[in-house]
Amino acid sequence: MGFFDKIKQGLKKTTEAVTEKMNDVMSTFVKVDADLLEELEEAMILADLGAGVAAKATAELEQRAKRQKINTPGELRGVLRDILTGMMQEDTPLDISGKPAVVLVIGVNGVGKTTTIGKLAARYVSEGKRVMLAAADTFRAAAADQLEIWAQRAGADIVRHGEGADPGAVVFDAVAAAKARGCDVIIIDTAGRLHNKQNLMNELAKIDRILTRELPDSGRETLLVLDATTGQNAVHQAEEFNKAAALTGIVLTKLDGTAKGGIVIAISAGLGVPVKLVGVGEGLDDLMDFNRGDFVAALLPGDTE
Ligand SMILES: Nc1nc2c(ncn2[C@@H]2O[C@H](COP(=O)(O)OP(=O)(O)OP(=O)(O)O)[C@@H](O)[C@H]2O)c(=O)[nH]1
Ligand SMILES: [Mg+2]
Incomplete structure (x- = not known):
């Protein structure tokens, strides 16, 4: 099992509790407005992303939504994924160089x-x-x-x-x-x-x-x-x-x-x-x-x- 499938399985409880809420918010959206952004921010806080990260991600989503004219929930999710991924530290493997x-x-x-x-x-x-x-x-x-x-x-x-x-x-x-x-x-x-x-x-x-x-x-x-x-x-x-x-x-x-x-x-x-x-x-x-x-x-x- 690769990382994606395993992490998906590992995240099952998180997904059940939170992803659904975020997806609900995004699936019902008609346009990216203040109400939607507020609900999304709340969902991110509930998902334990932390208030600081949630606020920053929401602000960036608002800006990008304006620039990119987002029309579908799929696009919105994609942009939010990009934003959150970009906010995290880059993947770096363990350094076990040198012996020992x-x-x-x-x-x-x-x-x-x-x-x-x-x-x-x-x-x-x-x-x-x-x-x-x-x-x-x-x-x-x-x-x-x-x-x-x-x-x-x-x-x-x-x-x-x-x-x-x-x-x-x-x-x-x-x-x-x-x-x-x-x-x-x-x-x-x-x-x-x-x-x-x-x-x-x-x-x-x-x-x-x-x-x-x-x-x-x-x-x-x-x-x-x-x-x-x-x-x-x-x-x-x-x-x-x-x-x-x-x-x-x-x-x-x-x-x-x-x-x-x-x-x-x-x-x-x-x-x-x-x-x-x-x-x-x-x-x-x-x-x-x-x-x-x-x-x-x-x-x-x-x-x-
Ligand atoms: N479900 C699950 N349980 C884990 C995971 N990692 C550790 N555990 C369990 O957490 C409990 C504590 O793990 P330990 O490795 O003893 O923790 P520790 O930090 O060494 O604890 P101390 O030596 O008391 O400081 C054990 O019952 C582990 O089986 C994990 O990824 N998933
Ligand atoms: Mg120990």
Whole structure:
């Protein structure tokens, strides 16, 4: 299944809840007037695109509608799709150049970090790469066990220490082991919950320093994992983490379980950090590279495609 079909399936709940409303508004329109624009803007806010993005998209739609003399709902949808796609960050694949490359995975507890790491490891292993997982979530006893299960399932190596160990030491050892074994990619699992936010941010900064020192030339991704079902709260988390770490991308998980799929647009367009991966289920192959054009087309299907 390609991205489009899978994302369409993953977005089913969103589509049922929101796309229909947007389509209703557009299907009944006679001309692009203030009433229509207002209803569309409201539908976009309901779709969790965020008030800022909805207002900007509506203003642009109004301008283009005037310029292009739009007469059919199909055209209107097409233009709105263009606008929303254009507002999102460009699709950029993960940079895993350099050997070993590093993917640092961060985010609050329960968002799907460990699951995403398992899926990503499985993908790289299936491409013939050697993958090292680093169990730097030492806060919770079961965290390393969970990662170990994923390592086995994916066919990846793992470095783990005991509960309460220094996450920096785990990262240091994982880098050394990855170099010694000729691994292509190191994927680091981190704690989502510490005694307080400052501890969490200090720990991330420390891991960052170790990576910069030990692997100055490797490609590095710092991926923030966000749970799509939390809606606008995910946007808030992204803003917080974006201040503390140099995020290179967002992973949006649990798109399959939410009607708030429009949050992808709010994050990509509003925050300026590209959504790089999306999770659409709990299985090994339920992680996909993000494609903004397909995403918007799935969200706003219409008669022009
Ligand atoms: N439906 C669905 N469930 C997901 C997805 N990604 C993760 N999950 C589920 O979300 C739950 C939490 O996932 P974890 O990977 O343990 O989350 P975490 O961020 O590592 O959590 P902590 O280690 O507690 O910080 C699990 O039950 C996963 O199966 C997804 O894309 N879709
Ligand atoms: Mg975890």
